[in-house]
Amino acid sequence: MADQYLDTVEKGLALHPAQASTSAAQVDALFWVLVAVCAALVLTLVGLVIWFSVRYRAGSDRPRPGGIPDKLGHRIELGGAAGLTIAFIALFAWAGSLYLYLYRDPGGDLLTINVIAKQWMWKLQHPNGAREINTLHVPTGQRVRLRITSQDVIHSLYIPAFRLKRDAVPRLYTTAWFEATEPGEYHLFCAEYCGTDHSRMRGKVVVMTPQDYADWAQENGEGESPARAGERLFTAYGCSGCHRGDGTVRAPRLDGIAGRPVVLASGGTVIADGAYLRDSILLPQKHVVAGYEPVMPSYQGQIGEDEILQIVTYLQSLSPGDWITESGG
Amino acid sequence: MSEPETHYLNDGWTLRSWLLTTDHKRIAWMYFATITAFFFIGGLAALLVRLELLTPAGDMVDSDTYNKLFSAHGIVMVWFFLVPSIPATMGNFLLPLMLGARDLAFPKLNLLSWYIFTLGGLFTMTAVIAGGVDTGWTFYTPYSTLFSNSAVVLAASGVFVVGFSSILTGLNFIVTTHKMRAPGLTWMRLPLFCWANYATSLIMVLATPVLSMALLLIVLERALGIGIFDPELGGDPLLFQHLFWFYSHPAVYIMILPGMGVVSEIITCFARRPIFGYTGMVISIMAIALFGFIVWGHHMFVAGQSLYAGILFSFFTFLVAVPSAIKTLNWTATLYGGRIRFTAPMIYALSFLGLFTIGGLTGVILASLAVDIHLHDTYFVTAHFHYIMVGGMVTAYLGGLHFWWPKITGKLYSGPWSIVAALALFIGFNLTFFPQFLLGFLGMPRRYHAYPEEFQLLHVMSTLGAGVLAVGYLLPMVYFGWSLWRGKPAGDNPWDATGLEWRTTSPPPKHNFVDTPTVTGRPYDYV
Structure with a gap:
C-alpha cells in the first residue's frame, strides 16, 4: 500500500526543488525576494560599470566632467549606506520572524518521532512503537515533531522538499517540526560531514494521506511506544x-x-x-x-x-x- | 628603457644570499614560490574532486580518498594559499616601498615568518603523504577528535605552526605602518593597499591565537583523551565550532581585505581618477575588520545554538554587508569621468568587482535565517564562498601580480596573452561556480562523494567550467616565465601610476630608495 507513492520520487533535472510542506512556500517567497533584490543590485552595478567603461574609455574624446564634488559624494555614500541599511533591516526582520516561527518548537501534543543518527544511518521510532531505518513515513495535514540526537558524531537531518534542516548533535536533543502537504517521496539527506559514507547516509521521506499513514502505522506499530x-x-x-x-x-x-x-x-x-x-x-x-x-x-x-x-x-x-x-x- | 645596474635581484646569486636574506623583497619571492606550489597542490585536489563529481556514483576514487581530497583542497587553499597570498607576497614586497621605508620594521622576524610558514607546510604535506586527513578544513569535533582514522594531529599541527607565521607577519606590518612612514605620509595619505594590509594584520594578530588554542585542544583530546569536546567525557562538541569560527570568520576578511586594497590601486590607476570617497573607504576597511569579529555564529544557525543567538548573529551579518557595499559603490563611482584603459590588471579588477558583489550579496541571502535553514551546508554555500575567495581574492591576487610585475621583476609581459588569461579566469570561474548556486538551492549537500542523478547535469557544467578556469591559472605561468627570461625592460613606471613604489627603479635597489622620499599630498593624484 505504501508502494503507490514510489513512482512520485523526484527524477530528472529539476530547476526548482519540490515543495511538500507548509513552510516550503514561505521560505521560497523570501528566497525569491532576496534573489530579486540581489539581482537588481548586481545588474545596477554591472550596468554602471559597462556604461562608464564605454563612455569614458581612454579612446573616447567625450568631454570629462570634473568629477563628483565632495559634498555630493558624501551624500551618495551616506544615502547608499542608509538605504541599504534600511533594506537589510527589513529583510532581516522578515527572515528572523519566519525563523522564529519555523525553528521554535510549537509546543503541544504533536505526533513526535524520535530520530537517532549514527554513522551512517537514520534510526527512527514512531509514537506507537513502529521503527524504521533511513525511511520516514509521515501523514499530510498534521504537524509532526522530530526529536533528534546522535550517538556518535554530528550529523544533520535535511529534507530539501520541506526546507528543513537540523543538526543531530551528540548529547543534545534538538527538535524540528513540519507539516507535510503533498503525498509523495522526497530525499532525506545527511548535511553535516560525518566521515566515510557521509554521502550514502541518505534515505527518503514518504508523505502519505492521514488514512494511509494510520494504516501503515497500524501494520508496523508493534511493541511499545x-x-x-x-x-x-x-x-x-x-x-x-x-x-x-x-x-x-x-x-x-x-x-x-x-x-x-x-x-x-x-x-x-x-x-x-x-x-x-x-x-x-x-x-x-x-x-x-x-x-x-x-x-x-x-x-x-x-x-x-x-x-x-x-x-x-x-x-x-x-x-x-x-x-x-x-x-x- | 634600460634596467638599473644594481638592484635587489642581482645583489648576490648564491642560495645563501636567498635563504638568509632579510630583504623584504627577496622574502616576498620566497613566499611567491612556496604559495604557488601550494596553490597547484590544492588545485590538483580540486581537479580530482571535480572529475569524481562528473558521475553520480562515487566511481573514480573511493569515499575515504574523496574525503581526503576535499579536505586537502580546503586546508591547503585556506592556510597555505589564501591567508598568506597577498599580504605575504605583495604586502611584503610593497608595504615598505609604499611607505617609503628601507624594509619592514623587523627584517629578521620577517625571514623567521617564512621559515615557520614552510615548516607548517611540511607538517601538512607530511600529513597528506602519511595517508591524508579526512576532517574537512573545519576539523569539526567530535569527528576529528574521536572518530577520524586519519592524520589529524599532524595536519592540525601544521595549521597550528603556520598560525605563528601569520601572527608575526601581522605584528611586523602593524609596527611598520605605525613607525616607518616617510615624512609627510600621514595616515589619511596612505594608499588603501596599506590600510587594507594594516586591517588584515590586526585581524591576524587578534584572531589567530584563538585558532591555535582550538587546534591545541583537539590535539590534547585526541592524544591524551582530555574531555573538552567529547560528550562522553562531559565535553561540548559545539564549543569547538564557536572557537573555530571565532577565528575563521574574521579569517574570511583576512582573505578578502588585501584583495580590496589591490583593486583600489588598480582601478584608480587605469581609470586615471582619484579614488571616490577615500575617507569612506578607510572607514569601511576598519569597520569590516571590526564587525568581522561578531558574526561567527552565522555558521551555526542550524547547529543547535540558542535561537536568540542566531537572531543576533544574523543581524550583525546583515550590517557587515553595508561597508562592503559602500566599497563596491565607490569603486564604480571612481570610473565616472575617467580615461579607462583595459589592461590585464584592470580586467582582473573589474572581474573582482562583479564577482565579489555576487559573493557578498549571496552572503546576505545566507544570513537570512529562515532561508539558511534550507541552504546551509549545501552547494549554495560552496558557491558563495568561492565567489569571495576565488572570484574575489584569487582574482585580486592575479590582478595585483600583473599590476606590480614590472616593478617586481623590471620586465614587461605579453599584453594580449595576459588579457586572454584574465578573460579565461572570469568566464571559467562563472561556468564553474554559478551552477553550484542552482545545485544548492535544489538541495545538493556539500562534501558528497556520490549524489542523486538529478544533480548530474549541473555537476558536469561545473566540471567543464573548471577546465576553462585551469587555463586562466596556467597561462600566466607561461608568459610570466617568458617575461622573466626574455621580457623587455619595464622602466620605472610603465603604467604612469602614482604611489611611492613607482618612484624608485624597477627592480628597486636593495634598500628601496636612494633618497628617502617625501609626501606632500593625498594618494591617487591622477588627472
Missing part, C-alpha cells in the same frame, strides 16, 4: 528505586521535572532539558541537585542511546504530581 518503553526501562535499570516512591529521600522525584529549573548543589540553576537528563544518567556527578549527596552511579557503557532517548521521552511525558495521582495519594 517510546514513552512506555522508557517507563519500563526506568524500572528495569533501577532508577525508580531511588527516584520514585519512598526512595526519594536519597534522590529527587522526577515526575514533571522535564523543562523546569533545577537548583544545584553548586549554587547554580539549570533547566532540565533533554541534554541535562541525559547527562544525569551518564555523568551523574556533573550536576548534583541541591540537598542530595552525589551517590548516583554512572550508567555509561551500560545503556544504549535509544534507551536513553526512551527514558528521556518518558520523563518528558510526565507532569508534576503524576506519580502521586496514580498511586492514589
Whole structure:
C-alpha cells in the first residue's frame, strides 16, 4: 500500500526543488525576494560599470566632467549606506520572524518521532512503537515533531522538499517540526560531514494521506511506544528505586521535572532539558541537585542511546504530581 | 628603457644570499614560490574532486580518498594559499616601498615568518603523504577528535605552526605602518593597499591565537583523551565550532581585505581618477575588520545554538554587508569621468568587482535565517564562498601580480596573452561556480562523494567550467616565465601610476630608495 507513492520520487533535472510542506512556500517567497533584490543590485552595478567603461574609455574624446564634488559624494555614500541599511533591516526582520516561527518548537501534543543518527544511518521510532531505518513515513495535514540526537558524531537531518534542516548533535536533543502537504517521496539527506559514507547516509521521506499513514502505522506499530518503553526501562535499570516512591529521600522525584529549573548543589540553576537528563544518567556527578549527596552511579557503557532517548521521552511525558495521582495519594 | 645596474635581484646569486636574506623583497619571492606550489597542490585536489563529481556514483576514487581530497583542497587553499597570498607576497614586497621605508620594521622576524610558514607546510604535506586527513578544513569535533582514522594531529599541527607565521607577519606590518612612514605620509595619505594590509594584520594578530588554542585542544583530546569536546567525557562538541569560527570568520576578511586594497590601486590607476570617497573607504576597511569579529555564529544557525543567538548573529551579518557595499559603490563611482584603459590588471579588477558583489550579496541571502535553514551546508554555500575567495581574492591576487610585475621583476609581459588569461579566469570561474548556486538551492549537500542523478547535469557544467578556469591559472605561468627570461625592460613606471613604489627603479635597489622620499599630498593624484 505504501508502494503507490514510489513512482512520485523526484527524477530528472529539476530547476526548482519540490515543495511538500507548509513552510516550503514561505521560505521560497523570501528566497525569491532576496534573489530579486540581489539581482537588481548586481545588474545596477554591472550596468554602471559597462556604461562608464564605454563612455569614458581612454579612446573616447567625450568631454570629462570634473568629477563628483565632495559634498555630493558624501551624500551618495551616506544615502547608499542608509538605504541599504534600511533594506537589510527589513529583510532581516522578515527572515528572523519566519525563523522564529519555523525553528521554535510549537509546543503541544504533536505526533513526535524520535530520530537517532549514527554513522551512517537514520534510526527512527514512531509514537506507537513502529521503527524504521533511513525511511520516514509521515501523514499530510498534521504537524509532526522530530526529536533528534546522535550517538556518535554530528550529523544533520535535511529534507530539501520541506526546507528543513537540523543538526543531530551528540548529547543534545534538538527538535524540528513540519507539516507535510503533498503525498509523495522526497530525499532525506545527511548535511553535516560525518566521515566515510557521509554521502550514502541518505534515505527518503514518504508523505502519505492521514488514512494511509494510520494504516501503515497500524501494520508496523508493534511493541511499545517510546514513552512506555522508557517507563519500563526506568524500572528495569533501577532508577525508580531511588527516584520514585519512598526512595526519594536519597534522590529527587522526577515526575514533571522535564523543562523546569533545577537548583544545584553548586549554587547554580539549570533547566532540565533533554541534554541535562541525559547527562544525569551518564555523568551523574556533573550536576548534583541541591540537598542530595552525589551517590548516583554512572550508567555509561551500560545503556544504549535509544534507551536513553526512551527514558528521556518518558520523563518528558510526565507532569508534576503524576506519580502521586496514580498511586492514589 | 634600460634596467638599473644594481638592484635587489642581482645583489648576490648564491642560495645563501636567498635563504638568509632579510630583504623584504627577496622574502616576498620566497613566499611567491612556496604559495604557488601550494596553490597547484590544492588545485590538483580540486581537479580530482571535480572529475569524481562528473558521475553520480562515487566511481573514480573511493569515499575515504574523496574525503581526503576535499579536505586537502580546503586546508591547503585556506592556510597555505589564501591567508598568506597577498599580504605575504605583495604586502611584503610593497608595504615598505609604499611607505617609503628601507624594509619592514623587523627584517629578521620577517625571514623567521617564512621559515615557520614552510615548516607548517611540511607538517601538512607530511600529513597528506602519511595517508591524508579526512576532517574537512573545519576539523569539526567530535569527528576529528574521536572518530577520524586519519592524520589529524599532524595536519592540525601544521595549521597550528603556520598560525605563528601569520601572527608575526601581522605584528611586523602593524609596527611598520605605525613607525616607518616617510615624512609627510600621514595616515589619511596612505594608499588603501596599506590600510587594507594594516586591517588584515590586526585581524591576524587578534584572531589567530584563538585558532591555535582550538587546534591545541583537539590535539590534547585526541592524544591524551582530555574531555573538552567529547560528550562522553562531559565535553561540548559545539564549543569547538564557536572557537573555530571565532577565528575563521574574521579569517574570511583576512582573505578578502588585501584583495580590496589591490583593486583600489588598480582601478584608480587605469581609470586615471582619484579614488571616490577615500575617507569612506578607510572607514569601511576598519569597520569590516571590526564587525568581522561578531558574526561567527552565522555558521551555526542550524547547529543547535540558542535561537536568540542566531537572531543576533544574523543581524550583525546583515550590517557587515553595508561597508562592503559602500566599497563596491565607490569603486564604480571612481570610473565616472575617467580615461579607462583595459589592461590585464584592470580586467582582473573589474572581474573582482562583479564577482565579489555576487559573493557578498549571496552572503546576505545566507544570513537570512529562515532561508539558511534550507541552504546551509549545501552547494549554495560552496558557491558563495568561492565567489569571495576565488572570484574575489584569487582574482585580486592575479590582478595585483600583473599590476606590480614590472616593478617586481623590471620586465614587461605579453599584453594580449595576459588579457586572454584574465578573460579565461572570469568566464571559467562563472561556468564553474554559478551552477553550484542552482545545485544548492535544489538541495545538493556539500562534501558528497556520490549524489542523486538529478544533480548530474549541473555537476558536469561545473566540471567543464573548471577546465576553462585551469587555463586562466596556467597561462600566466607561461608568459610570466617568458617575461622573466626574455621580457623587455619595464622602466620605472610603465603604467604612469602614482604611489611611492613607482618612484624608485624597477627592480628597486636593495634598500628601496636612494633618497628617502617625501609626501606632500593625498594618494591617487591622477588627472
